[in-house]
Amino acid sequence: MTIQEILSRCDHTLLKQTAVWKDIQAVIDDGIKYRTASACIPPVFVKRAAEYAAGRLPICTVIGFPNGYSTAAAKVFEARDAIANGASEIDMVMDIAALKAGNDAFVLAEIKRVREACGEHILKVIIETCLLSRDEKLRACSIVSSSGADYIKTSTGFSLGGATREDVKLLRSNCAEHVKVKAAGGIADLKDAEEFIELGADRLGTSRIVKAVKDLESKWQIHANV
Numbered sequence: 001m002t003i004q005e006i007l008s009r010c011d012h013t014l015l016k017q018t019a020v021w022k023d024i025q026a027v028i029d030d031g032i033k034y035r036t037a038s039a040c041i042p043p044v045f046v047k048r049a050a051e052y053a054a055g056r057l058p059i060c061t062v063i064g065f066p067n068g069y070s071t072a073a074a075k076v077f078e079a080r081d082a083i084a085n086g087a088s089e090i091d092m093v094m095d096i097a098a099l100k101a102g103n104d105a106f107v108l109a110e111i112k113r114v115r116e117a118c119g120e121h122i123l124k125v126i127i128e129t130c131l132l133s134r135d136e137k138l139r140a141c142s143i144v145s146s147s148g149a150d151y152i153k154t155s156t157g158f159s160l161g162g163a164t165r166e167d168v169k170l171l172r173s174n175c176a177e178h179v180k181v182k183a184a185g186g187i188a189d190l191k192d193a194e195e196f197i198e199l200g201a202d203r204l205g206t207s208r209i210v211k212a213v214k215d216l217e218s219k220w221q222i223h224a225n226v
Contacts, residue, residue: 003213004035006193011060011089011182011205013040015157024049030210031057037203038089043082050086060089060122063114066158068093068128072110079117089122090114091153091182091205094143096128099136104143111147124151124182124203129171130161137167138174145176151203155185162186165199172200 012031014023024045031039032053040060041049050059063078064070070078072095079090092114098106115123125147127140144152152171154163162185171181183196184205189212193204 001194001197003190003216006190006197006204006209007034007036007213009197009201009203010036010193010209011038011040011091011184011203012036012210013157013184013205013207015040015042015062015065019045021045021048025052028053028057028059034210034213036210040089040091040205043078043085043087046082046087047085058088059086060091061087062091062093062126062156064093064095065091065126066093066156068096068126072113075110076113076117079114079123083118083121087121089124090118091124091126093126093128093156094140096131099127099132099140099143104139107140108143108147111143111149115148122151123149124153125149126153126156126184128156128159129154129164129167130159134170137170141171141174141179145179149179151180151182153182153184153203153205155183155205157185157205163196163201165195168196168199168201 014027024041028039038058038060043061046061061082064075095107125144154167163183168183180202181200182203183201187206193209
């Protein structure tokens with residue numbers, strides 16, 4: 001697998017609370033340069049980011065983030081607002097507590113409402129695997145498969161853990177074929193990225209892969225000057 005093939009599956013991500021516009025601008029510049037799948041940024045920056053990217057890079061944002069316990073109506077509003085501001089992709093956090101309480105019908109109905117709000121735009125559902133039992137993960141696979149969402153996503157990166165190889169295999173094996181898998185959180189380097197892709201991840205949510213490629217470029221340049 002080539003480096004560009006890996007980059008093309010990366011949502012180049014910056015969701016830190018301390019991020020300011022110059023940081024977001026740098027993420028977009030890198031996303032354009034390295035031809036990543038998107039730049040995933042906070043909702044407050046979406047309008048400015050979409051205008052700055054000017055169609056050169058899809059803008060992804062998050063809703064119900066990072067805890068998932070916003071009301072369904074609030075998530076629908078966030079999704080519509082983000083799309084109106086120029087977002088191409090929406091990563092929503094499902095109602096984790098509702099799933100754990102066994103209220104699968106509520107979780108499904110909420111995702112369907114956000115799916116409708118997104119129209120033809122890509123919707124990814126974050127299930128926060130580190131907080132779920134195996135049975136709960138399997139139920140989440142079934143719910144997302146029935147919801148019309150495009151992706152099931154492992155993690156926010158803001159909880160107790162990120163993507164694991166076991167979880168990616170589990171999600172890929174138990175979701176409907178039309179549902180793609182996004183691994184996020186803790187993807188450290190190009191080797192990690194390639195392994196997650198080989199296990200079935202179609203997208204990677206990460207801030208580290210572009211940095212890893214830059215480090216490689218720096219080493220190649222040093223070697224070239226020796």
